[in-house]
Amino acid sequence: MKFVFTLAWLLLAAAVQLPVATRAAESVRPGEIWPDNRGRHIQVHGGGILKFGDTFYWFGEDRSQDNLRSLRYVACYSSTNLTDWTFRNQVVKLADPENLGRGWVLERPKVFYNAPTKKFVLYAHIDNGNYQFASVAVFTCDTVDGDYRYLKSFRPLGQESRDIGQFVDDDGSAYLIFENRPYGFRIAKLSDDFLNVEKEICLIHAPLEGGALVHYNGLYYVIGSHMTGWHPNPNLYATAKSLAGPWSKFKDLAPPEKNTYGSQSTMLLKIPGTKTTSVIFMGDLWRPETQWDSRYLWMPLEIGDGKLSLPEPREWTLDVTTGEAKIK
Numbered sequence: 001m002k003f004v005f006t007l008a009w010l011l012l013a014a015a016v017q018l019p020v021a022t023r024a025a026e027s028v029r030p031g032e033i034w035p036d037n038r039g040r041h042i043q044v045h046g047g048g049i050l051k052f053g054d055t056f057y058w059f060g061e062d063r064s065q066d067n068l069r070s071l072r073y074v075a076c077y078s079s080t081n082l083t084d085w086t087f088r089n090q091v092v093k094l095a096d097p098e099n100l101g102r103g104w105v106l107e108r109p110k111v112f113y114n115a116p117t118k119k120f121v122l123y124a125h126i127d128n129g130n131y132q133f134a135s136v137a138v139f140t141c142d143t144v145d146g147d148y149r150y151l152k153s154f155r156p157l158g159q160e161s162r163d164i165g166q167f168v169d170d171d172g173s174a175y176l177i178f179e180n181r182p183y184g185f186r187i188a189k190l191s192d193d194f195l196n197v198e199k200e201i202c203l204i205h206a207p208l209e210g211g212a213l214v215h216y217n218g219l220y221y222v223i224g225s226h227m228t229g230w231h232p233n234p235n236l237y238a239t240a241k242s243l244a245g246p247w248s249k250f251k252d253l254a255p256p257e258k259n260t261y262g263s264q265s266t267m268l269l270k271i272p273g274t275k276t277t278s279v280i281f282m283g284d285l286w287r288p289e290t291q292w293d294s295r296y297l298w299m300p301l302e303i304g305d306g307k308l309s310l311p312e313p314r315e316w317t318l319d320v321t322t323g324e325a326k327i328k
């Protein structure tokens with residue numbers, strides 16, 4: 001009797017999960033639970049995407065409720081359509097490598113592929129509980145979704161660095177964007193092997209974090225958020241013809257009273273297709289008290305001629321072949 005009851009319960013649980021898992025194939029629904037191939041909410045907060053071959057890999061902070069409290073985790077998922085995601089691995093499961101103490105953080109991981117060395121290089125913000133260590137951590141791996149090895153931590157260009165963002169230009173050169181209080185945020189070029197932050201390209205005198213960049217139709221667009229902890233604020237953007245600037249004045253990405261629809265920028269993803277090129281705003285809808293349940297706000301941006309605008313979140317679809325994004 002007990003066996004029959006357990007079996008019935010398992011079947012019911014599977015039946016309940018099925019519609020959740022299958023609906024992910026059709027569209028992107030900002031703010032909703034985004035299930036992976038196992039039916040579990042994707043854990044890639046403050047994340048970034050690396051396209052390798054025909055596959056997109058999404059990396060981010062894994063804040064699963066059942067993670068060990070002493071470790072910090074980065075998860076990796078893969079997809080060919082940016083909508084259905086397969087869990088690959090917890091690529092980082094790290095015990096406090098710099099003796100930072102209780103409450104140490106590993107945030108906003110971003111992965112670059114270095115073609116000359118054939119290594120995947122992961123950068124993350126590493127800090128102590130009160131954010132005074134202000135450094136980056138660097139990891140490497142021989143495979144995209146393997147176990148990443150912790151290499152070192154340092155302050156890029158000798159500067160305090162908290163939120164980081166990644167940018168790879170059309171010519172393959174790779175950059176780290178980092179928030180550098182009290183000066184603003186910096187765009188810096190990585191060394192040839194990507195293991196160091198080598199050269200300052202620009203210091204943008206704006207107190208912004210969650211920095212992200214895209215190069216679209218000959219213009220660079222940078223976005224960032226004000227520094228309000230986990231709470232949303234009106235994210236801003238500026239443009240420049242060269243990464244080194246001069247940068248335009250910062251303007252609102254969405255009506256300021258909407259507070260970026262509750263989200264904070266983490267990446268701008270360019271999808272060049274056969275018909276058009278879409279740029280996707282990737283943002284986090286943080287839930288600070290229940291971080292594992294933080295959601296994602298992805299929307300195709302209205303972009304061009306120096307203007308950038310985040311539309312009101314709605315369900316939408318993307319064709320990665322043609323590059324077309326359609327808001328429903």
Ligand code: DGJ
Pocket residue numbers: 046107108163209210228229230264
């Ligand atoms: C805002 C940052 O963007 C997040 O990554 C995180 O560091 C929080 N601040 C912590 O308050």
